[in-house]
Amino acid sequence: MKADTDPATARQAGPGAAPLGVFDSGLGGLTVVRALRAVLPHEDIVYLGDTARVPYGTRGAATVVKYAGACARQLVSHRVKTIVIACNTVSAVAPEQLRIDLDLPVLGVIEPGARAAVAATKTGRVGILATPGTIFSQAYTRAVTTLSTRTEVFGQAAPLLVPLAEEGWIEGEVPRLAVRRYLEPLARAGVDAIVLGCTHYPLFFSLIEEEAHAMMGPDVRVIDSATTVAAETRSFLASRGLLAPPRERAGTMRLFATDVPRSFSEMARRFLGDEQIPEAEQIDL
Template sequence: MVAPPHASSASAQQPPSRLDREAPLGVFDSGLGGLTVVRALRARCPSEDIIYLGDTARVPYGTRSGETVVRYALGCARMLLGRGVKAIVVACNTVSAVALEMMRVELDLPVLGVIVPGARAGVAAARGGAVGVLGTTGTISSGAYPRAVASLSTRAEVIGQAAPLLVSLAEEGWLEGEVPRLVSRRYLEPVIRAGAKCVVLGCTHYPLLQGVIEAEAADLAGAPVPVVDSARATAEDVANFLEERDQGSRRTRRGSLELLVTDLPKSFTAVAERFLGEPLGDVRQVDL
């Protein structure tokens, strides 16, 4: 069920106490791809309430300037802050690449991204070998994954490959068959040929195509190639963060999920349920 548009400002509600472990987690993305992170969070941290904001009116962020991405990201984060979240999870590789540090400076609460968890899982999976990364053009050109991997290992090389068509395939639901197989193979071939020992899915859309990507990578390499789902890696990172700071929810019921979007395209329900992996509840349209 979709609620009518509703304006909201960050000043409408006060942020939670730093000790409010039962406050919700705030998650945002430029569109709906970040729902794969929500899906992973609900599996790994089932008792946490989550508020998700998808900036569907201004998607994609990957083609925007860095200054614009920072401005959009701060607007999304402040709306979530105004709704009383205890931490913000940036479920967008583009924002994680170019705006994360500015957000941490500007916002008075923890901000976690998707790139470092994915890089960490990739380094572990590659076992000292080269780490392959599939991502949007903006993420790959930002150099964020090479920087993250370099901070974790001085030995691991990063082989990045922009794979923009995978976003369209995921949103259209083309998850099996010849078209996704051939597109995945085209993007994977230079990565595997260059010696990558694992492939990191550096876009939150890509986990929907993980089966096809795994099959094509194995065929190209002649052996199984680990494929890292950065959404799951991020959920694990968030769970560890909450546990280390004793900020995890202690409720026994399943956490709630509130969905906010800045626009409601016609295909919203079908696409959102595909990414989330469960039926939608109420969805509210908001203005930033």
């Protein structure tokens, strides 16, 4: 089930035949992969989870850029046609540098989420649940205000959700109490749209939506960053003539992890809802 990354084969079949590259600090980016597979079922995907250095959200910007560069270069070695950064922390600080260094299309998750939030809000008050690094970068504030100067952005760091997701604690009283605590400041701010500004957070989508509706009313919108970036990735590939060519088979997947690949594979099957995905391969960046 390994993606065909041979450059000669890719050239013969056209640029669309090359795989998509996706990376994240760990497992959370698999929410983006799941969304990509839903809208781009024929695309081959190479995914890298930097599980040895997760989480990125508590790291400084320079460290995140360095880690992101190592991940992206590994994906480039597999002849990917486009890189999707399935990490809000990296999307906040590294895309432009990666585009310069790699001379390759690099898509992040900040702008798609910002556009969805501006479209969803009726009160002009948008909340962002994200890691401390993403909140501190103010990347969502810049992206939203670029689109709408009348929209206010209220950021709330939710650092506990990443390790809970990595441990598989996505249900029960522990994540519920954490979600409730993180939503309280956004409820006081009167937001009516909440962006899940970390690709780990869609794993808690139902829980966050339930608590948000209980605290803020049924009209509050919770925006899944994974589905928004998947939709924009499809549009981007179509506009550049980079969609996978029509074929009968579904796209393949290749998984890499920088630590504990067996555990990674087990969690990946749970997150993707697919028992047929390949075993993760361990690499050293």
